[in-house]
Amino acid sequence: MRSSPSIGPTSALARQLGLSRWTISRVLNGHPEVKPETSRRVWEAIESFGLVPSPLGRALRGSRTGMIGVVFQSIGLPIISKKIATLQRVLREAGFRALQELTDGNPHLELKVIRHFLALRVDGLVLVGGIGARNAQTIISLLQERRTPVVMIDPLEPSPLPTVELDRKAAIRIVFEHLHCLNHRRFAMLGIDSGVPWGSIRVETLQGLFREHGLDWDGDMCALSNPGAKELGFAYGNELADRFLLVAPRPTAIIAINDQVAVGAMLRLQEKGVSVPQEVSIVGFDNLDVSAHIRPPLTSVDQHIEEIMQSAVALLVRQPGDHSPAEPAFCQVHPVLIKRDSTGAAAA
Amino acid sequence: MRSSPSIGPTSALARQLGLSRWTISRVLNGHPEVKPETSRRVWEAIESFGLVPSPLGRALRGSRTGMIGVVFQSIGLPIISKKIATLQRVLREAGFRALQELTDGNPHLELKVIRHFLALRVDGLVLVGGIGARNAQTIISLLQERRTPVVMIDPLEPSPLPTVELDRKAAIRIVFEHLHCLNHRRFAMLGIDSGVPWGSIRVETLQGLFREHGLDWDGDMCALSNPGAKELGFAYGNELADRFLLVAPRPTAIIAINDQVAVGAMLRLQEKGVSVPQEVSIVGFDNLDVSAHIRPPLTSVDQHIEEIMQSAVALLVRQPGDHSPAEPAFCQVHPVLIKRDSTGAAAA
DNA sequence: CTGAAAGCGCTTACAG
DNA sequence: CTGAAAGCGCTTACAG
Numbered sequence: 001m002r003s004s005p006s007i008g009p010t011s012a013l014a015r016q017l018g019l020s021r022w023t024i025s026r027v028l029n030g031h032p033e034v035k036p037e038t039s040r041r042v043w044e045a046i047e048s049f050g051l052v053p054s055p056l057g058r059a060l061r062g063s064r065t066g067m068i069g070v071v072f073q074s075i076g077l078p079i080i081s082k083k084i085a086t087l088q089r090v091l092r093e094a095g096f097r098a099l100q101e102l103t104d105g106n107p108h109l110e111l112k113v114i115r116h117f118l119a120l121r122v123d124g125l126v127l128v129g130g131i132g133a134r135n136a137q138t139i140i141s142l143l144q145e146r147r148t149p150v151v152m153i154d155p156l157e158p159s160p161l162p163t164v165e166l167d168r169k170a171a172i173r174i175v176f177e178h179l180h181c182l183n184h185r186r187f188a189m190l191g192i193d194s195g196v197p198w199g200s201i202r203v204e205t206l207q208g209l210f211r212e213h214g215l216d217w218d219g220d221m222c223a224l225s226n227p228g229a230k231e232l233g234f235a236y237g238n239e240l241a242d243r244f245l246l247v248a249p250r251p252t253a254i255i256a257i258n259d260q261v262a263v264g265a266m267l268r269l270q271e272k273g274v275s276v277p278q279e280v281s282i283v284g285f286d287n288l289d290v291s292a293h294i295r296p297p298l299t300s301v302d303q304h305i306e307e308i309m310q311s312a313v314a315l316l317v318r319q320p321g322d323h324s325p326a327e328p329a330f331c332q333v334h335p336v337l338i339k340r341d342s343t344g345a346a347a348a
Numbered sequence: 349m350r351s352s353p354s355i356g357p358t359s360a361l362a363r364q365l366g367l368s369r370w371t372i373s374r375v376l377n378g379h380p381e382v383k384p385e386t387s388r389r390v391w392e393a394i395e396s397f398g399l400v401p402s403p404l405g406r407a408l409r410g411s412r413t414g415m416i417g418v419v420f421q422s423i424g425l426p427i428i429s430k431k432i433a434t435l436q437r438v439l440r441e442a443g444f445r446a447l448q449e450l451t452d453g454n455p456h457l458e459l460k461v462i463r464h465f466l467a468l469r470v471d472g473l474v475l476v477g478g479i480g481a482r483n484a485q486t487i488i489s490l491l492q493e494r495r496t497p498v499v500m501i502d503p504l505e506p507s508p509l510p511t512v513e514l515d516r517k518a519a520i521r522i523v524f525e526h527l528h529c530l531n532h533r534r535f536a537m538l539g540i541d542s543g544v545p546w547g548s549i550r551v552e553t554l555q556g557l558f559r560e561h562g563l564d565w566d567g568d569m570c571a572l573s574n575p576g577a578k579e580l581g582f583a584y585g586n587e588l589a590d591r592f593l594l595v596a597p598r599p600t601a602i603i604a605i606n607d608q609v610a611v612g613a614m615l616r617l618q619e620k621g622v623s624v625p626q627e628v629s630i631v632g633f634d635n636l637d638v639s640a641h642i643r644p645p646l647t648s649v650d651q652h653i654e655e656i657m658q659s660a661v662a663l664l665v666r667q668p669g670d671h672s673p674a675e676p677a678f679c680q681v682h683p684v685l686i687k688r689d690s691t692g693a694a695a696a
Numbered sequence: 697c698t699g700a701a702a703g704c705g706c707t708t709a710c711a712g
Numbered sequence: 713c714t715g716a717a718a719g720c721g722c723t724t725a726c727a728g
Binding site: 008009010011021022026028029031053054055057058059060061062063 | 720721722723724
């Protein structure tokens with residue numbers, strides 16, 4: 001009789017309530033055959049003792065674990081922290097427990113982390129920022145083998161896996177149209193080149209908008225960036241502003257890769273006696289905390305992170321376990337331009 | 349013969365290499381009795397196939413899991429993100445896998461999260477920001493029952509558990525002494541009251557320093573704060589700066605609760621025509637990214653997060669499993685003042 | 697409606 | 713040095 005000596009939390013509870021441990025398990029798993037009265041007693045005891053049935057036992061047996069593996073590359077950027085915090089809360093509200101891992105963008109580590117999550121039998125995987133191209137195929141087959149639901153958030157490259165992302169074309173469009181309405185015709189891009197995340201799509205979208213509005217890309221767009229830049233931070237904004245000041249004729253509007261670069265540039269311009277927005281308008285990206293409090297407050301694109309994460313979790317839960325590559329779920333979230341005082345009418 | 353049909357990763361590997369799965373297990377666990385040649389072959393295969401032995405099986409059997417549970421309250425503040433990122437990296441360098449959970453400061457959730465980590469058989473627990481007083485006793489007995497190593501980082505209240513924390517008295521002292529050397533004699537505290545984390549200790553330390561230097565607390569220290577303030581952010585700094593401007597005689601130095609409040613205050617003062625540091629010097633706390641790039645760059649206290657986390661992990665690893673409450677390990681890390689241009693000599 | 701077996705993937709004694 | 717049993721805490725068939 002090897003079944004009797006078990007001493008796990010559920011067995012202990014069973015003994016205490018005078019039930020068999022199988023009954024406890026059935027209650028835990030919502031089986032319909034338990035007497036309602038018994039079920040009520042068991043749940044009550046679980047609550048009051050704070051009993052946690054071993055996730056190890058459950059997982060090993062093949063049951064749901066309630067855990068979601070969250071993989072992301074770094075936590076350094078403020079916008080990433082905000083994504084993580086929101087995702088964790090949304091997952092918790094959906095009854096899941098988020099386990100987070102950082103990969104530092106290291107493909108080897110990325111694969112290891114995903115393998116570990118799968119070995120832990122997570123109920124799903126959220127890949128923030130996508131996965132390295134090198135690993136894509138391996139990871140896709142691992143996931144399909146396990147039938148683990150997955151969702152990518154803002155992948156750097158299109159992926160055959162279910163995806164939720166910000167509509168980056170729309171983001172560029174609302175920025176451009178805001179500035180165009182304010183009569184700006186000569187622009188500078190700060191830090192936007194094909195080497196940064198979503199750099200190419202931004203450039204291409206802007207080129208399209210230039211054509212649409214009869215502007216001349218070569219004459220009216222000044223692209224300033226340093227392809228070797230390691231960090232897209234304040235210091236980079238300073239550096240690019242210095243280069244901006246040498247450009248003639250001077251553009252009247254700046255579109256920055258993100259809020260840090262925008263703020264860094266704005267501070268340097270002001271230091272050099274250029275007034276914002278009277279002489280130059282500036283738009284950032286991400287709508288960070290600091291942006292609303294700088295002088296003048298920065299016009300910026302908000303990513304609607306709450307909506308992105310809600311959609312991602314909805315997608316994850318809805319997956320039947322086999323995400324057939326034939327019809328990968330895909331969801332784009334619309335950004336919103338937060339208009340503040342760093343943008344104004346172009347000088348005549 | 350119920351042992352044969354196992355199909356876990358290790359069994360699969362065993363079959364492939366013509367070994368028994370017990371041998372694989374022995375290699376994995378570094379048992380000395382395995383032939384070196386066999387051991388080498390096994391490790392090689394593990395590497396090349398990216399095999400992950402089921403952590404569920406291992407954990408259930410009582411072996412080490414390599415997982416460390418990290419519990420923290422929120423991820424909103426930039427300084428917290430920095431702590432988390434550093435901790436995760438340091439843990440990884442020590443061969444661990446960090447599982448992170450947020451509690452939003454909710455005591456009920458805190459207890460649940462810790463119970464879940466223990467049920468997952470983590471090898472250790474890191475509690476960032478300490479634990480709610482309500483739960484302290486429950487959690488301490490849970491940990492001792494399980495003999496799970498634990499370390500608290502910067503707990504809000506002294507704890508009988510092993511602890512690593514910033515020496516906050518020293519932090520206040522180096523700030524005060526820097527300003528005192530610059531001949532400042534009339535001070536304002538912004539956002540520092542007994543309601544904020546480590547508020548009381550800062551006030552008391554400053555009072556001691558005032559006595560030591562023959563200053564008059566009631567006459568020379570102006571404490572500005574709003575006990576109802578929800579967020580210690582830029583907007584709060586703005587608000588407090590407005591109140592600062594009404595004070596007469598005007599203090600020549602401001603000690604802010606953190607960098608956001610310092611920056612918010614500085615920007616508002618400048619807007620009102622008060623020059624920093626000529627008329628007022630300002631010191632922040634946390635040494636955030638933004639602080640080095642604002643104009644003028646902000647003098648601030650750096651928390652030496654790297655050292656804090658290194659010490660914490662060292663403490664965790666060193667624990668014999670039974671942290672006797674008789675001699676709780678305790679480690680204080682010294683802060684460093686980063687002197688920048690927001691502080692200067694007091695006007696004569 | 698409830699009891700008991702089988703087995704998830706491991707590791708550690710215990711034999712040989 | 714290596715084989716096979718026992719058992720970690722569960723859940724799901726299968727009996728009653």
